[in-house]
Amino acid sequence: MDELIRLLSYFVGIAAFLGFNLAYLGWVERKGAGHIQRRNGPKEVGPYGLIQPLADGLKLMSKQLIVPAAADKPLYMAAPILAMVPAVLLFVAIPFGEGIVPRQFDFGLLMIFAFAAFAGLAVLMAGWGSGNKYSLIAGTRVVSQNIAFEIPMLITAITVVMITGTMDLSEIVRHQAGGFWHWNIFPRFDSSLLMPVSFLIFYICSMAETNRAPFDLGEAESELVAGYLTEYGGMGFGIFMMAEYANIVIGCSLTTILFLGGWQCPFGILPGPHWFFIKMYFLIWCFVWMRWTFPRVTLWGLLNLSWKYLIPFSLVNLLLTALFIKVF
Amino acid sequence: MNPSLFSPEGLAEVIFLILIGTTILGASIATLSKRLIRSVIGLAICFLGVGGLYYFLNSPFVAMMQLLIYVGAVCITMTFAIMLAEPDDEKASRKYKSVSTWAAAPLGGLIAYGLSRLAIQGQWLAPAEKINSGSVKDLGMSLLNEYSMVFELISIVLLVSIIGSLALARVGRRKQ
Amino acid sequence: MLTISAHLNTYLIIGAILFGFGIFGLLHRPSLIGMLISVELILSGASVNFMAFNHFLAPDPTVGQIFTLFIMGIAAAEAAIALSIVIAVYRNYQSIDADDLTDLKG
Numbered sequence: 226m227d228e229l230i231r232l233l234s235y236f237v238g239i240a241a242f243l244g245f246n247l248a249y250l251g252w253v254e255r256k257g258a259g260h261i262q263r264r265n266g267p268k269e270v271g272p273y274g275l276i277q278p279l280a281d282g283l284k285l286m287s288k289q290l291i292v293p294a295a296a297d298k299p300l301y302m303a304a305p306i307l308a309m310v311p312a313v314l315l316f317v318a319i320p321f322g323e324g325i326v327p328r329q330f331d332f333g334l335l336m337i338f339a340f341a342a343f344a345g346l347a348v349l350m351a352g353w354g355s356g357n358k359y360s361l362i363a364g365t366r367v368v369s370q371n372i373a374f375e376i377p378m379l380i381t382a383i384t385v386v387m388i389t390g391t392m393d394l395s396e397i398v399r400h401q402a403g404g405f406w407h408w409n410i411f412p413r414f415d416s417s418l419l420m421p422v423s424f425l426i427f428y429i430c431s432m433a434e435t436n437r438a439p440f441d442l443g444e445a446e447s448e449l450v451a452g453y454l455t456e457y458g459g460m461g462f463g464i465f466m467m468a469e470y471a472n473i474v475i476g477c478s479l480t481t482i483l484f485l486g487g488w489q490c491p492f493g494i495l496p497g498p499h500w501f502f503i504k505m506y507f508l509i510w511c512f513v514w515m516r517w518t519f520p521r522v523t524l525w526g527l528l529n530l531s532w533k534y535l536i537p538f539s540l541v542n543l544l545l546t547a548l549f550i551k552v553f
Numbered sequence: 554m555n556p557s558l559f560s561p562e563g564l565a566e567v568i569f570l571i572l573i574g575t576t577i578l579g580a581s582i583a584t585l586s587k588r589l590i591r592s593v594i595g596l597a598i599c600f601l602g603v604g605g606l607y608y609f610l611n612s613p614f615v616a617m618m619q620l621l622i623y624v625g626a627v628c629i630t631m632t633f634a635i636m637l638a639e640p641d642d643e644k645a646s647r648k649y650k651s652v653s654t655w656a657a658a659p660l661g662g663l664i665a666y667g668l669s670r671l672a673i674q675g676q677w678l679a680p681a682e683k684i685n686s687g688s689v690k691d692l693g694m695s696l697l698n699e700y701s702m703v704f705e706l707i708s709i710v711l712l713v714s715i716i717g718s719l720a721l722a723r724v725g726r727r728k729q
Numbered sequence: 730m731l732t733i734s735a736h737l738n739t740y741l742i743i744g745a746i747l748f749g750f751g752i753f754g755l756l757h758r759p760s761l762i763g764m765l766i767s768v769e770l771i772l773s774g775a776s777v778n779f780m781a782f783n784h785f786l787a788p789d790p791t792v793g794q795i796f797t798l799f800i801m802g803i804a805a806a807e808a809a810i811a812l813s814i815v816i817a818v819y820r821n822y823q824s825i826d827a828d829d830l831t832d833l834k835g
Contacts, residue, residue: 300594332613332689339617342625346597349632353590365636368629375625392689562731569734573743580747583766584754592758596766599747603773606743607797609734610784615794622801627769627808634812635762638819657756665749672741680786687783687790695791703795707802714806718813 235327239316246474247467248278250509257513288459293356296456300354305457305464308347311340312471319478320395322488322498333394334382337479338375341434344472345371348443348453351465355456363452366524367443371434373531378430380539381423384546385409385483388417398487405491410484414553417546424484426539428508431476433527435469437512439519440527477508569609576602585654589635597628614689740781747774761815761825765808772804 252267252274259266267274292301318333320326330336345368352364386392388409389400401408412418433440443452454465481487481504488501522530579602582595600623607616685691696704733739747770754767776797783793819825 297588297590300590330613332617335614335617335621339620339625342621345625345629346594346632349629350594353632353636361636365633368633372626372629566731566734576743577746577750580750580770583770584750584757589760589762592763592766596769599770599773603747603777606740606777607780610740610780611790612780612784612794615780615797618798618801622805623769627805630808630812631762631765634815638762638815638825654757657753660756661749661751661753664752665745668745668748669742672745673738677737677782677786681788683787684789685791687794692791692794695789696795700795703799707799711802711806714810718809721810721813721817 232327239327243313243316243471243474247470248282250470250473251281251466252278253510254513254516257510258517261514261517282463285460285463290459290461293456295356297354297356300350301356301456304347304351304354305461305468307350308344308468309464309471311343312468312475315340315475318394319475320398320482320487321501323399323496324395325498326395329395330393332392334386334392334397334479334483337475338379338382341472341475342375344434344468347468351457352453355453357456360453360455363443363455367436367453370436370440370442370524370527370531373528374430374433374440374535377426377531377535377539378434380536380543381427381430382483384417384420384423384543387543387546387550394482394487398482398489401486401489402496403489405486405489408484408486408489417549419542419545419549420484422538422542423546424480426535426542427484428480430531430535431480432512432515433531435472435476437469437473438516439522441516441521442524442527473509473512474505477505477512480508481505565609568605572602572605572609574602575599576606578602590632593628593631593635596631597624600624600628612687614692737781737785740777744774744778744781747771747777750774759826759828761818761827762812764827765811765815769804769808772800776800 255277256266256274267277270277270280292298315337317327318330318336320333348364348367348371352360352362352367355361385397389397391397397409405411406413410420410424412420417423432438436443454462457465478501481501485504485508486500487504488496488498490496490500576599579595579597579599583592583599584595586592586595600619604616604619604624607613607619685695751767751769751771751774754770755764758764758767779793779796779800783790783797787793815825818830822829
């Protein structure tokens with residue numbers, strides 16, 4: 226019976242956390258974008274524009290869902306759902322605090338990567354199902370970007386797994402206990418000397434995986450309008466946006482857990498979920514900061530970055546990490 | 554012996570039945586639908602169901618690799634190839650008649666029935682003592698100790714297939 | 730009905746059904762990519778069989794898992810090469826119907 230209560234409270238908690246984040250990350254982004262560009266962000270609706278996301282949600286919900294005539298209806302309707310479901314499902318595996326994890330998986334890291342692979346299929350379904358040539362081309366670009374950046378992400382995650390010896394996310398965080406010099410991002414002699422490189426590669430790849438920051442060809446620039454999201458209006462678009470923010474939260478949580486010590490305090494005194502949230506929101510703020518600072522890359526620059534630079538770097542990093550672990 | 558429906562074992566069985574349904578639904582969409590892109594999505598659904606079955610067979614690692622490799626890579630590659638090779642699927646009216654459904658379905662059903670009967674009537678040896686527990690750690694140990702040769706061979710196979718498929722796909726580009 | 734996940738026969742029947750679907754698809758679908766999809770179904774049926782025997786009857790439960798991982802690897806390599814061949818065929822014949830590729834006939 227108390228197992229049931231525990232599950233229900235996690236369910237409610239994650240739903241509340243997710244709902245709050247998905248709405249208010251949009252607010253953070255728009256305010257941040259505004260102030261970086263030397264203007265105010267939304268300020269009309271409520272104090273400091275805090276009710277803006279609710280107004281946006283109401284607007285999206287009240288729009289008519291127009292399905293284009295040439296669209297493949299089952300694919301068109303199923304794509305937003307397929308984009309949203311894995312992103313929400315992965316919160317089951319993320320440890321927010323000591324023992325505060327909905328379900329303990331021995332292979333939590335692998336599960337996150339496996340379910341993130343569904344996103345590519347959802348984008349292809351959206352691109353094809355819209356019945357629009359430009360959506361199709363944008364969709365294939367996004368998927369080739371996703372596949373290209375998934376590889377260095379997996380390889381650098383393997384370096385962390387090699388150091389810790391387990392794929393269990395709670396165990397990886399517990400390994401980094403006791404002061405911030407134990408975090409996986411800092412080079413040490415009993416882990417590898419190249420961990421900052423791993424962190425950098427992982428962070429760039431997670432930015433590219435979530436179609437964010439300078440790597441957002443698929444939705445902002447591509448061809449004419451909004452890439453694979455062109456034919457989606459109202460709540461279909463809303464669900465895709467929410468799925469993107471959920472992916473950003475998961476990507477930043479994963480980076481926090483793997484490299485920055487999860488719920489561990491920098492000085493070893495008061496570990497708890499508050500540190501997790503501080504670190505995660507700091508990384509999300511860096512995402513927002515980089516989006517409005519860097520210009521967008523071209524497709525060939527993007528794919529060159531992955532195949533010609535990041536993959537060789539991450540492979541060499543893997544070999545050198547293995548060497549360090551064996552020698553020291 | 555039969556667990557009640559709302560106990561954890563009962564709910565697990567219900568999920569197992571849903572997974573079997575998903576697998577068979579995916580396989581039927583993959584083989585019966587007229588448009589190729591829908592059959593690739595059906596294949597992805599089938600792989601999802603099979604991944605769930607692997608989870609019930611006590612190997613979550615293989616289940617996650619199934620999702621990562623098949624759904625995340627193979628289905629996406631097939632979708633790319635469909636987009637490059639058959640963009641208009643209104644050519645569903647073929648010039649030549651394929652083997653009709655009514656001739657091929659009994660053959661497939663007969664093979665499935667024959668295999669099931671063979672499997673059910675087989676005298677399988679009694680389960681022996683398990684020498685390790687089949688966890689991920691044991692998997693890694695046996696992969697690198699007893700089966701290291703196969704591991705190296707499959708990496709060579711994958712390397713050769715990458716080089717081969719790049720060489721095949723490049724041929725048209727030099728003419729442009 | 731509620732304890733079928735603990736019997737070996739369930740998984741063997743599922744493997745056989747997937748195999749049957751694969752054979753049906755291989756005969757029924759005229760295009761090359763359709764045939765590749767059916768071949769993937771056949772490989773999945775065989776993998777389910779391997780994993781079922783691995784769980785219920787094998788003394789070393791890692792062998793079946795390793796074999797299944799290798800089947801996945803080989804299937805992925807085969808899909809990559811087959812799709813390259815399909816693209817090359819499409820460039821030359823402008824069709825991927827198996828009945829259109831008749832250069833070596835007669």
